[in-house]
Amino acid sequence: MSECEHCKLMEDKSMIIFEDEDVVAVLSDKPASLGHILVMPRQHFAIMEQVPDSVIEKIGIISNRASTLLFETMRLTGTNIIINNGTAAGQLAPHFSVNVIPRTENDGLKLSWESKKFTDEQLSLAESQLLAELKEPEAKAEVKSEAKVLDSKDDYMIKQLKRIP
Numbered sequence: 001m002s003e004c005e006h007c008k009l010m011e012d013k014s015m016i017i018f019e020d021e022d023v024v025a026v027l028s029d030k031p032a033s034l035g036h037i038l039v040m041p042r043q044h045f046a047i048m049e050q051v052p053d054s055v056i057e058k059i060g061i062i063s064n065r066a067s068t069l070l071f072e073t074m075r076l077t078g079t080n081i082i083i084n085n086g087t088a089a090g091q092l093a094p095h096f097s098v099n100v101i102p103r104t105e106n107d108g109l110k111l112s113w114e115s116k117k118f119t120d121e122q123l124s125l126a127e128s129q130l131l132a133e134l135k136e137p138e139a140k141a142e143v144k145s146e147a148k149v150l151d152s153k154d155d156y157m158i159k160q161l162k163r164i165p
């Protein structure tokens with residue numbers, strides 16, 4: 001048996017709602033509300049950045065279907081579709097997953113936040129940092145040596161490892 005609790009949920013089979021070769025949807029073993037579904041890659045990946053884009057795409061589609069299924073079968077007025085990506089974000093299991101959480105009015109779940117105030121300088125600095133990073137991959141792709149590109153990707157992954165629960 002696997003040490004990972006999400007891998008265990010998949011091996012157990014009893015809570016599986018949907019599965020194919022890449023994606024598995026199970027009823028959560030720690031539900032926020034009745035019908036709470038976890039949609040995750042079958043392969044063990046700790047955080048979102050490690051999951052291949054093709055699998056992320058499928059997970060998005062299956063999460064949407066899981067939400068629709070909940071609306072059609074339970075008396076809902078909403079769903080929250082939440083990714084806790086990294087320990088600081090409240091990720092508990094070391095296996096990436098999307099939470100699809102059924103909601104009804106006044107169900108008492110607290111998933112909201114108060115917005116914070118930032119200065120115009122802080123906001124424009126954040127914007128320029130993001131835009132600079134977005135432009136950088138093009139610059140990296142122009143590097144002729146493939147090894148150099150791989151190195152920079154490795155550095156990125158090493159930075160991300162600190163976030164893994």
Ligand SMILES: [Zn+2]
Nearest residue numbers: 004007044095
């Ligand atoms: Zn796992």
